[in-house]
Each structure stands twice: as C-alpha cells, then as structure tokens.
Amino acid sequence: MSIDTINGALVAINAATACRRLYGGEHPAIDMHTQRAADALSGLAWTGVPRRVVFLESKVVCDGASLPSGKALRDGAFTRLGSGLPDCLELRDGINAESISRLIDTLETGRLAGEMRGIRLCWVDQEPDAEDLDNALISIGDPTFLSHELRTAWDQTALKGKAPVASIEALAGDVIAAISAGSATVLPMANLKSHDEYTYVHAINVGVMSSALARAVGLSPDRVFDITCAALLHDVGKSAIPLDILNKTGKLTDSERLRMNDHPAEGAAILAASPGLSPIVVSVAYEHHMKLDGGGYPNPPRGWKVSLAGQVVHIADVFDALRTHRPYRKAMSQEKALAILGEESGVAFDAELFRIFVDHVLAGEHESRTPASPPRVFTDSAA
Numbered sequence: 001m002s003i004d005t006i007n008g009a010l011v012a013i014n015a016a017t018a019c020r021r022l023y024g025g026e027h028p029a030i031d032m033h034t035q036r037a038a039d040a041l042s043g044l045a046w047t048g049v050p051r052r053v054v055f056l057e058s059k060v061v062c063d064g065a066s067l068p069s070g071k072a073l074r075d076g077a078f079t080r081l082g083s084g085l086p087d088c089l090e091l092r093d094g095i096n097a098e099s100i101s102r103l104i105d106t107l108e109t110g111r112l113a114g115e116m117r118g119i120r121l122c123w124v125d126q127e128p129d130a131e132d133l134d135n136a137l138i139s140i141g142d143p144t145f146l147s148h149e150l151r152t153a154w155d156q157t158a159l160k161g162k163a164p165v166a167s168i169e170a171l172a173g174d175v176i177a178a179i180s181a182g183s184a185t186v187l188p189m190a191n192l193k194s195h196d197e198y199t200y201v202h203a204i205n206v207g208v209m210s211s212a213l214a215r216a217v218g219l220s221p222d223r224v225f226d227i228t229c230a231a232l233l234h235d236v237g238k239s240a241i242p243l244d245i246l247n248k249t250g251k252l253t254d255s256e257r258l259r260m261n262d263h264p265a266e267g268a269a270i271l272a273a274s275p276g277l278s279p280i281v282v283s284v285a286y287e288h289h290m291k292l293d294g295g296g297y298p299n300p301p302r303g304w305k306v307s308l309a310g311q312v313v314h315i316a317d318v319f320d321a322l323r324t325h326r327p328y329r330k331a332m333s334q335e336k337a338l339a340i341l342g343e344e345s346g347v348a349f350d351a352e353l354f355r356i357f358v359d360h361v362l363a364g365e366h367e368s369r370t371p372a373s374p375p376r377v378f379t380d381s382a383a
C-alpha cells in the first residue's frame, strides 16, 4: 500500500536525521537511510498530481488517514513542520537521494536548503503548483485532479474534524457541470482504478453516477447539488477507521467487520459537525448501507424509511464497488455487476429507481444537455 511506503520512507528520513545528529555530517548509516527513503519513494506509482503529507500537532495525515509512525515522525526529524516551516510535505515523481539530503538540511536548519527535486514544503490550504493546474483540466474526464482535490478535502476533514464545505461544493459543481456538458464519462473512469486512488476515485465515481441518477429522476437542481455533495462525502467516516482494517487484503474478522461498519455513523457525526452542509449530506452518510427492507447497517430504528438520496447513493456505491479491482477480487463486468445489483432491486432500494439507473445513467442519456424525457417519478420532498 502506498501509504505504508510513504510512512516507511519518512521513517527512513527520520533515521537518517537521527544518525546525522549522532555521528555528524558523514557516516555510512546516514547514506544508507537516505538511499532507502529515495528507493521507496521512487518505487511508487506516481500520477501527475503530488501526494501531500500533512503534519498536525499530534499526528501526520496522508490521504485522509493517520500514518502509523506519525507521532515518532512528529517528535523526530519533522518537528519543525507547522512551526517555523510549512505544515505540508508535497511529494511527487523524481525524488532522489540528493533531494532527500536537502530536505534533511532544511528540516534541521529551518531554512530552505536549495531546490529539492520532487519535494515541496507548502501550507495545507495552499493551491497545487500552477504546473499541476495546467496539466489537470478541471473536467470529470481527468479524475486525477478531482481525486487530488478530494484527497485534500479529506485531509482537512481529518485535521479539523469537519468537512471543508466550500471545497466539496466546488467539486460537486465541477461534477454537475461536466455531466451537463456531456463530458462526464462514467465507464472510462471505472477503468482508471488503482488501489492507491481507490477511496477518492470511488467517491468521484459515486458522485458522478448519483448526480446523473438524481437528475434523471427529475429532481430539482438544488436537490441534485445536495445529492452530489452527499455522494462525494458518503464514505468520509472511513477516515476514522484504522488503516490496517481499511487496507486489509484478507477477509475481515468479525470484530474488524463491526469496526468497519461504524463508518456510516462516524461519517454522519463528522458531517453533522460541519456547518453549512445540507442535512441530506448527513443522512446519506448514515443511510448509504441501509436497505429498504430493514437490512444492511447500521441497524435502522423501527419504521425508519431510507431516503431517496440514500437509495440513489446506495445504488451508485454498490455498482462502483463491484466494478472496481480490489485486493481480494477482480473487477466484475458491467453485466455481472448489474445482475448482482438487480437482485437487491425492490429489497435494498426502489425498483423503479434501479430501472432508471440502468436505462438512463448507464446508457449515457445523462450526457445530453436536456435528458430525454426525464421521468419525474420522484419528488424533492422524498430526497
């Protein structure tokens, strides 16, 4: 897993720094740890967008999750980040032993020690380099940029315990604009998955499909917007789940499964503490694994009726998960994914809603500016 690789590389930098303090400027152990860090980072599968590691007061966050060695890193080589130096380490392709050496100099002296290839120190709310923005058209056709944006939003959620509403709303606007312009392409995105990107690309895929489905059933633009935001944030509770459970390649034990099943309630709690978000966003996080027949999780109170928005995101969520390569199974074909999802139709979610998903969203009719005969069978009040 790339988070483990990044954690390991930072631990090696920490060790190189400790050796330098111990032995002075030159010692084989310093070079060995520096080279180990460079080798680990150069072996990562880089996209055009940098990875950001954010140094908080008591932990270190990358991709919305705490690094296992965060406290040791915070107390060691990286102690100046956030006090004297910026709080965010941006990593990209091209890092070598020389740039890591300069980073160690910078961390030790508190002053930038020249250009560091593949490494930049910045503040967490700073924009990516102009070069990245140029390379990344803000279009759903390039999910890399959006997944980077979403990753930054998740990091900030972990930092503050609440979602950065403006960033999420901007992302939802991008998704809706891309769908309206006909540039939203669900299936090519479904093919673009790697394990590293899973969490964010999954959230964007679910955002695209939920938005298209909400639009296809004839909901108002305001409701479509709320559901798009909700879909982008539906799994944000996973940021509270330990990494070893989240990234486990084997089958989860019963207790791990129970912990994992906390993510809807954890997500709802985080989002309820984020002023400015629609209540729909909170209820979708809570309901997206619930079934109409009372099954799923968390256990709904008696008489609970899963909202239309919750059902929309549930369909998109399961479909995208089945279409994705995971460590424990291969991605399914669209036919097989639909066959499995079809068995839940009328049980987990409304059968008519599923029919519209198949006929209008997957068939690509959402790509036209004016959806062909939008079947207004659902109302905003049901969202």
Ligand SMILES: [Fe+2]
Residues within 6 Å of the ligand: 234, 235, 263, 288, 289
């Ligand atoms: Fe989920």
Ligand SMILES: [Fe+2]
Residues within 6 Å of the ligand: 202, 234, 235, 317
């Ligand atoms: Fe999900």
